Amino acid sequence: MAEQPTLARTPLPEPKQAHAGYYAFPHDKLRRRLRDARKTPLVLVACGSFSPITTLHLQLFELADHYVERTTDFEIVGNYLSPCSDNYGKPSLVAAEHRINMCKLAIEERNSNVMVDEWEALRRDEAGNPLYTPTPDVLERLDHQINDILGGIETSDGSTAVRARIMLLIGADLAQTMADPEIWPPAHLDVLLGIYGALIVERPSQCDVEQAILPLKKYHDKIRVVPSFDNDVSSSKVRAQIRTGESVLDLPESVYEYILAHKLYRDGPLNRDLSKDADKVIDGDATPAPTRPPVASNG
Ligand SMILES: Nc1ncnc2c1ncn2[C@@H]1O[C@H](COP(=O)(O)OP(=O)(O)OP(=O)(O)O)[C@@H](O)[C@H]1O
Numbered sequence: 001m002a003e004q005p006t007l008a009r010t011p012l013p014e015p016k017q018a019h020a021g022y023y024a025f026p027h028d029k030l031r032r033r034l035r036d037a038r039k040t041p042l043v044l045v046a047c048g049s050f051s052p053i054t055t056l057h058l059q060l061f062e063l064a065d066h067y068v069e070r071t072t073d074f075e076i077v078g079n080y081l082s083p084c085s086d087n088y089g090k091p092s093l094v095a096a097e098h099r100i101n102m103c104k105l106a107i108e109e110r111n112s113n114v115m116v117d118e119w120e121a122l123r124r125d126e127a128g129n130p131l132y133t134p135t136p137d138v139l140e141r142l143d144h145q146i147n148d149i150l151g152g153i154e155t156s157d158g159s160t161a162v163r164a165r166i167m168l169l170i171g172a173d174l175a176q177t178m179a180d181p182e183i184w185p186p187a188h189l190d191v192l193l194g195i196y197g198a199l200i201v202e203r204p205s206q207c208d209v210e211q212a213i214l215p216l217k218k219y220h221d222k223i224r225v226v227p228s229f230d231n232d233v234s235s236s237k238v239r240a241q242i243r244t245g246e247s248v249l250d251l252p253e254s255v256y257e258y259i260l261a262h263k264l265y266r267d268g269p270l271n272r273d274l275s276k277d278a279d280k281v282i283d284g285d286a287t288p289a290p291t292r293p294p295v296a297s298n299g
């Protein structure tokens, strides 16, 4: 069985939520019992903007599933999307509520086994402003919810429960930004990659995954590369297509309809410029960020 992460940090206090509405940690699609006694239960968490979620974002989980099925040590029991806070400071973010809604529509339309955890997106500070949560804190909280509060995952014969291993699921372009300590403080990487680890999905249109992970050598035993296929799907491309009125192929239909109904992503440069500057104009519905933590400007 793969080694279990050990953590002795105090869990974060539960946030003030954005809406008076009810929040509960989602675990309806978390498989609570292992199938294979030799394997460690694995929970994947994809953190990011999802502005908007594309077909590729859900495919990341399918690619990971295909990869993990062929490993001898892990068995996936849960998949989570954790959209970031409006306060992440990326100009292309539309309000968290819209990003969450679009994630849920995509999951429903594709009949996907992914869950959306709204906690990170909706966290608020004492004054009620969106509160940015560093990614290690997101994983630690998930770890606490699944392993301490829910009590972990039952072994295949149901005789006992074991701790699920939590891992980050990201694209190679985001991994590439991890070499920059201005974006990812080394202490964060020590928790994220040193304790939890990551499945890094190839993104050949944006970078070479082997080059991207070279600077992360000290964490290589906790990093695995998931093969992908040639594609240039990105949220930037989708936003540009919506602005220019081109046909949009890389969105679930319900997400496309939601975007039209809420008039999202209509503002911005009219030329289809997919460079990093293309989103410097704040999109129509975006909540302006009061403060701006470092942004991984990976597209
Ligand atoms: N086509 C893709 N292949 C591999 N990983 C991807 C792909 N699209 C998105 N990801 C990954 O999904 C996560 C969330 O990405 P994000 O929401 O920023 O999408 P994006 O398409 O990169 O957005 P943008 O174009 O606005 O930068 C990141 O880890 C990113 O690397």
Ligand SMILES: O=C(O)c1ccc[n+]([C@@H]2O[C@H](COP(=O)([O-])O)[C@@H](O)[C@H]2O)c1
Pocket (backbone or CB within 6 Å): 047, 048, 049, 050, 083, 084, 088, 090, 133, 134, 135, 136, 174, 183, 184, 185, 188, 294, 295, 296, 297, 298
């Ligand atoms: O925790 C950190 O140190 C950290 C530093 C940079 C980025 N992140 C996270 O990485 C994700 C990047 O998302 P995106 O859309 O810019 O690819 C987002 O969830 C951020 O919160 C996290």
